[in-house]
Amino acid sequence: MATAKFKETSPYVKPKPSPPEEDYLYNKYLEDIALKTDSRNDPILKLALFGVGRAGTIHLMSIISNARVELLYIVDDVESNWQNMRKYWHLKNVTFLNGEQSDKVFKDPNVDAIVVASPTYTHEDIVIKALKAKKAVFCEKPIAENRSDTVKCYEMAEKIGKPLFCAFNRRFDPSYSEVRDRVRRGEVGHVHMIKTVSRDSPLPTIEYLKLSGGIFHDCLVHDIDMITWVLGEYPDKISALVDANIPEIKAIGDFDTVAVTLHFPSGTIGMIDLSRNSTYGYDQRLEVFGPRGVVQAENEQPNSVRRQYDLQGSVTAPIWYSFASRFMNGYRREFDHFVDVVHGKAKSLVRSKEILAVSKIATACEESARTGKIMDLNWAKGELPDVQ
Incomplete structure (x- = not known):
């Protein structure tokens, strides 16, 4: 046999491989099976x-x-x-x-x-x-x-x-947090462009939208937070273009389609593509581009099955349908982090100055959308959080 010379020794006599860091579920399983925890004495x-x-x-x-x-x-x-x-x-x-x-x-x-x-x-x-x-x-x-x-x-x-x-559950999503970690390690160099796509599915009810606080403070804040959290920087200038293509949303004075551009002091440009109505599923993407390359978090699917019949081409599962499924891991990791914070085992990964800064940017985006102006953002000394 031509390949016999490539035979190796038994894997049982080799060092046992470690699971990759990215397989957070298996690593958590190893903790559970070993009953490894520092919380056994914590009160419920x-x-x-x-x-x-x-x-x-x-x-x-x-x-x-x-x-x-x-x-x-x-x-x-x-x-x-x-x-x-x-x-x-x-x-x-x-x-x-x-x-x-x-x-x-x-x-x-x-x-x-x-x-x-x-x-x-x-x-x-x-x-x-x-x-x-x-x-x-x-x-x-x-x-x-x-x-x-x-x-x-x-x-x-x-x-x-x-x-x-x-x-802000998206910070705890494994894919989004992985993008941030790689960007903060300098893998793409100085960020030239950062983009998010957030297209909602299913279309929320008008009853909900009336009480939601509007698309800027209900939806857009997640994208603003993700961009500023990944960069550790806050914009000095923003502009927003909007429209209400759905009559019922227009009737309540809100919008269903939003495009935002953000300029950062370091020269980074940010872009947000936001919609209330995505008929093909919950479209959530993040991309960070720099002189050394690009890091992306793409849409995820419920399973990896690929099927092909007759001459219809290759078909895969659709992307996750809505936020409850797409960010389920993020929600659970977020809540577990909160329990750690209450017990004094961790400092909150979502800080007050970050929340206030995101709210200020969202308000400026709404003003830009309603006036058609490019908005300058001025930050007072001590208003912005320290970079982490």
């Missing part, structure tokens, strides 16, 4: 969840699947769902309350932390009451409906000494 974190809608259901799934926490309360005004929710999720020891009964949560000394996933306009009130009651807070964005109120919430959290964590 006791929680209350406000809101079990679009985002709240995702957080409920994270809570139930996490052995480090216990859910004590659910606060939700759709009382007709309570019985089915209790049965479906096996929540026999969970107390259900409506919003008017929620003071019971704040007064209960057994509650360590509160997860806020209720409608946007309720966030600030819940956050303030939770902090006054000395509870840690995990809050869906935005924390409040304007910058000054958001600042007050963070100032209160700092004064009381409890974490106020704003949920």
